[in-house]
Amino acid sequence: MKYYIIAGEASGDLHGSNLMKSLFEEDPQSEIRFWGGDLMERVGGTLVKHYRELAFMGFAEVIQNLGTILRNISICKKDIEAFAPDAIIFIDYPGFNMRIAKWAKKKGIPTHYYISPQIWAWKENRIKAIKRDVDHMYVILPFEKDFYEKKHGFPVQFVGHPLIDAVAQYRATADPQFRERHQLDDRPIIALLPGSRKQEITRLLSEMLTVVPNFANFQFVIAGAPSQDFDFYRQFLVNKNVVFISNETYGLLNVAYAALVTSGTATLETALFKVPQVVLYKASPISYQIAKRIITLKFISLVNLIMDREVVKELVQNDCNKKRIHEEFTKIIQDQGRTKMLQNYDILIDKLGGEGASKLTAQLINKNL
Template sequence: MKYYIIAGEASGDLHGSNLMKALYNEDPQADIRFWGGDLMQQTGGTLVKHYRELAFMGFIEVVFNLKTILSNINICKKDIEQFQPDAIIFIDYPGFNMRIAKWAKERGIPTHYYISPQIWAWKENRIAAVKRDFDHLYVILPFEKEFYEDKHHFPVTFVGHPLIDAIHNRKVTSQADFIKENKLDDKPIIAILPGSRKQEITKMLSVMLSVVDDFKDYQFVIAGAPSQEHSFYEPFLKNKNVHFIANKTYDLLSHSTAALVTSGTATLETALFKVPEVVCYKGSWASYQIAKRIITLKYISLVNLIMDKEVVTELIQDRCNTKNIRTELQKLLNPDYRKQLIEQYDTLEQKLGGVGASKKTAQHIVRSLR
């Protein structure tokens, strides 16, 4: 059968690649065409457009890039018409994917949404479009099933979180080999995960690295995003205690003592690696002012949202400054604090439902088409 997959971000590329592997296992003759990234391309199929050409964050930034976004939507529709898929699989990225889904449903193409839009955070009125435009919805957070089924009477399938699959299936590198391969110092590592988009990296890295000289017994290692060139990071690497590693975030987290993490999927990844973290976020002033008026959530990190309490400290906007980052990072290095935090991480992992999200989703999709 023919599958068309649309993933618009780095996390979608990761989950899309694992879903593609599962689809090939369930349907060895699968013909897959996709929007995604390097990981999906390595898995097989045909890449139409890389997510680095799609990722715009923030309300103001989307307005400035509206022409490009609309052009990409038209390109996508034409490509789908030519490919004539048996199903379209949407992975997160709701602003783009929900427009394509409406168009596809009107043409009778089966629509599957893997990693549902976070309408529980904002734009809850999108539920009408979700019910109208999607034949199947696969949710990955335990509270999402209750949100859709109990509150909005829309049946969904909880498949567990695909990050557990990604972490479980990774190749493990020894600490000695990791340090040697990446020319690191023989000091404990503090990981810096500043995001994947240029605008968020630019905004976050300077403030994250402002505490480097206060922790001379540790080395700071920046996790480079696969969508960015090394040259983009060079201005941030002037301090000799700051290192850079591209496309090895899981290896980095495996060997880190603590981490400073920009809000997003990385907050959950860091927790699942049992690395004590501080969550940091700064947006443009205009985007932040809009967001805080329409988003009603108590927390911005997935760790705290799933646990429904503040497990990891969140430093948002003005609170994300050198003094506060220094204070919170010092806490993470305290053995008693670390022990309590890791116990909370263990509970978090139990809530997420174990391995098999990609396999379960692929089985549901293939079964529905057969």
């Protein structure tokens, strides 16, 4: 079989790599071309474009880079036609992928969507395009099945969350010398996860670092994104109590005592590693004002959305400041706050189901061809 996979972000690269492993297990002779990242490239197949060329954050940034986005869509269509795949597999990244899905449907190419666009958060009217252009949808959040089937009459398959697989796989082979290899001392480690895009890193890492001077008994470590060079982070490394480690977020979370985390997939990863966290979000003023008017969710973190209640504290926009971060960080390093959060993490993991999301998805894709 020939598969064409499109993942446009770091999280999509992770899930895409595990899906590719399972597709190759199902059919070792598979041919795969993909848009993704380093993790997918290590599995095999042919990388067409790296996600670092695709990731634009916020409404304003997307508008500023519209020309580049449109050129990439054109390149993608031409490459798919030349490859003539048996199926296209979309991984999240809806602004781009839904445009390709519409085109592919007209061309008669089977369309499979793994990790649904978050239309339950905003742009719910995308359901019309999904019903029209997506042949098979594989969802990873428990509430998404009811959303699609009961609310919109669109059959989907719940496969469980692939992060459970990713975390379990990492822990099975975790480096026991992580601390020594990175010359970390014996103090409890605080992981700083500021995201993967330059805009969000710039806004949020400076806020995260405001807690450092007040907590000398902890060692703070920045999780560097694989999409950014060290030179970009150099401006933030002025405090001697801050260490930088690139492209080893799981290794860092595996030894972390607590974390400050940018909203997104990282909030769930942090929970699966059972690390107490405070979630931060700050967008450009224009992007935030637009988002506030069209997104009606009670929460911004996956942890709270899945649990449908506040498990981790979210500091959004104006609340994302030195004073509030200090207050909430203090709570998660104290016994009472930690114990309650860790108990809630256990409930969260039960809701997400067991391991095997990638394998099940690969099997269903082959079955549905």
